[in-house]
Amino acid sequence: MPVPNVKLAIGLVFLAMAAAGFAVGVALLTAPSLPEAPSTTTGGVTRTTPAPARPGARARRRPATSPQMLRPEVPGRSHDDADGPIDWLGERSVVELLGIATAAGTLLGTLVAIAIVVRTVRRRVRNRGARTYERYEIRLSAHDECAPEDLEEAVEAIVGLVRERADVRWREGQPWLAFELRYDAAGDGELEWTMCVVCQPRVVRQLDAALAAAYPAVRIGYDFVADPQPLDGSAWRPAYVERLRKHRSFVFALGRERATSRGSSGPAAPLVELIAQAQVAAAQPSVVRLTLVPTLHAVERLAASLARGEANRSARAEQWGAPDAGLRAPQRRRELEEVERTQNRSLCWFELTIASDDAETCRAVTATVQALRGANRLHRRIFDLRPNRTRDRFVASEPPLLPATPAVGLRALLSSAEIATLIELPTARMRGVPVRRLMLPRIPAPPEALRAAGALDEPPVDNDAFDPETISPEQGAGVEETS
Missing domain, CATH: 3.40.462 (Vanillyl-alcohol Oxidase; Chain A, domain 3)
Incomplete structure (x- = not known):
């Protein structure tokens, strides 16, 4: 089984993340938000005024406000001022934080996916001309x-x-x-x-x-x-x-x-x-x-x-x-x-x-x-x-x-x-x-045919003239017996 391409897998993962993040972000940003209750400041203490009850709604008994829910007001500084991004994030609700995280993940995944696609397209175009x-x-x-x-x-x-x-x-x-x-x-x-x-x-x-x-x-x-x-x-x-x-x-x-032509037996x-x-x-x-x-x-x-x-x-x-x-x-x-x-x-x-x-x-x-x-x-x-x-x-x-x-x-x-x-x-x-x-058909040699193990060398060329007197009596007798 071939090993999958790591870059391809990473690109597909980021594309899936980008698509999912985009869908979740759109759902969170388009979701209806709850109205915030008005707040009043009395003696340096911020209290939230409860929202008026709807007509015909059943009255509920609310617990008394605990001291931990009261946030003292710092003199000389308004509550809307923030020191930095941490304070700004601390004032966001859970829905807003989820929307921000989803948008950031969507943007990051989209950028990585675009970078992988651009790199792949450049490589393919370069290989197209290099083959x-x-x-x-x-x-x-x-x-x-x-x-x-x-x-x-x-x-x-x-x-x-x-x-x-x-x-x-x-x-x-x-x-x-x-x-x-x-x-x-x-x-x-x-x-x-x-x-x-x-x-x-x-x-x-x-x-x-x-x-x-x-x-x-x-x-x-x-x-x-x-x-x-x-x-x-x-x-x-x-x-x-x-x-x-x-x-x-x-x-x-x-x-x-595939029918044959008229008057002919061939295709x-x-x-x-x-x-x-x-x-x-x-x-x-x-x-x-x-x-x-x-x-x-x-x-x-x-x-x-x-x-x-x-x-x-x-x-x-x-x-x-x-x-x-x-x-x-x-x-x-x-x-x-x-x-x-x-x-x-x-x-x-x-x-x-x-x-x-x-x-x-x-x-x-x-x-x-x-x-x-x-x-x-x-x-x-x-x-x-x-x-x-x-x-x-x-x-x-x-x-x-x-x-x-x-x-x-x-x-x-x-x-x-x-x-x-x-x-x-x-x-x-x-x-x-x-x-x-x-005109000669291709006929492969049978498997039992003998083949040379290496490259064939040219046979030696004897340029000397044939002289019968140079043959010894022993060689001549061997030739006569062979014949």
């Missing part, structure tokens, strides 16, 4: 086909690798992950299509193993047995950037029907394959990037609650609303099937961006991405208040600081099932796209 991310090429093969369920489980494992624990996420921030479809110049200057993943170097081997569970012959950043190597070169600053999000609530899933082409063909047809460099940031588990519980609400509304419409039940019942049932498919899955904040130096290329690729329609669809963000900042973030490959804004709401959420639909690898049937593939 190192590299771009690794996904080496496709000729056997890039798998079942949709296997790919969804692989994406679920990848999201679990990137997600941090709650205490580490609060203190250090949450890393992110991105998949890119790039059509740009290769080493020889020709345009070439590649699929990449942007991640931290410490998780690239785990990502390779998780993706190999669905695609056994695919490798990330290497060809055979070498270490993963990042791609060289820096990102370019595009002239046009399109940002997409969900059109409806995030409860309704993106996807496509429909993956979305990545259609995007690659659109990028190549535009004949201009372009990049399609899907940035993912794992969410908190509380957001997943919110998604489950909203999904139950949609199911209840559909049931009420079928029972009470005859027009809705008759006209929209089949559509609602299909939507609820997609909602059920995405339940019990990890959720990620996403940002789908399409960048290019040509406006027509950007528009054509955006239209291809928007062709994915199911219970939900992708919608282009029309207004961008800071386009230059969006281009700078694209160069730095950073997600937005606040993924969910009031204008967008929770429509920037994707489940692992939807992510699997968006990043399904293109098959070997893809034509017209210049892409490199590995």
Whole structure:
């Protein structure tokens, strides 16, 4: 069990103290106070005049005033004057003292909580720019086909690798992950299509193993047995950037029907394959990037609650609303099937961006991405208040600081099932796209195979010419017997 963060625990305690103190202080200050009885001074002795009895109230017998209750008046000094805070506090009632103590505790707790939150935010913003991310090429093969369920489980494992624990996420921030479809110049200057993943170097081997569970012959950043190597070169600053999000609530899933196409016995082409063909047809460099940031588990519980609400509304419409039940019942049932498919899955904040130096290329690729329609669809963000900042973030490959804004709401959420639909690898049937593939599958060696204990040295090189006369008779006899 991980050790909880001490600062987080202290901050939560002070926040609770501040909230409780604020509530108690408001209750005490708004409580009605009792009227004070008037006092008279006779012969240097202060006596309190009893309050007049209410009409119809029952008369009570009051005890005589004791000498201890009489406070002598000091000559030359009025009773209202106080020597210091102690005398001032001594003249306060119990209710006033409780209100003062509560206000002081509330102020102290609020200041400490604000200091902890400010320090944590500064640390997270600093770590956001200090993390190192590299771009690794996904080496496709000729056997890039798998079942949709296997790919969804692989994406679920990848999201679990990137997600941090709650205490580490609060203190250090949450890393992110991105998949890119790039059509740009290769080493020889020709345009070439590649699929990449942007991640931290410490998780690239785990990502390779998780993706190999669905695609056994695919490798990330290497060809055979070498270490993963990042791609060289820096990102370019595009002239046009399109940002997409969900059109409806995030409860309704993106996807496509798994039915086979007409006149064909195989499934429909993956979305990545259609995007690659659109990028190549535009004949201009372009990049399609899907940035993912794992969410908190509380957001997943919110998604489950909203999904139950949609199911209840559909049931009420079928029972009470005859027009809705008759006209929209089949559509609602299909939507609820997609909602059920995405339940019990990890959720990620996403940002789908399409960048290019040509406006027509950007528009054509955006239209291809928007062709994915199911219970939900992708919608282009029309207004961008800071386009230059969006281009700078694209160069730095950073997600937005606040993924969910009031204008967008929770429509920037994707489940692992939807992510699997968006990043399904293109098959070997893809034509017209210049892409490199590995023809040799990845076959691990059996465990009983002998392996070298250390690094292999180069064999010695004998540059001397062969001379038969230098062979002794004993060596020659041994060679004849062996042969």
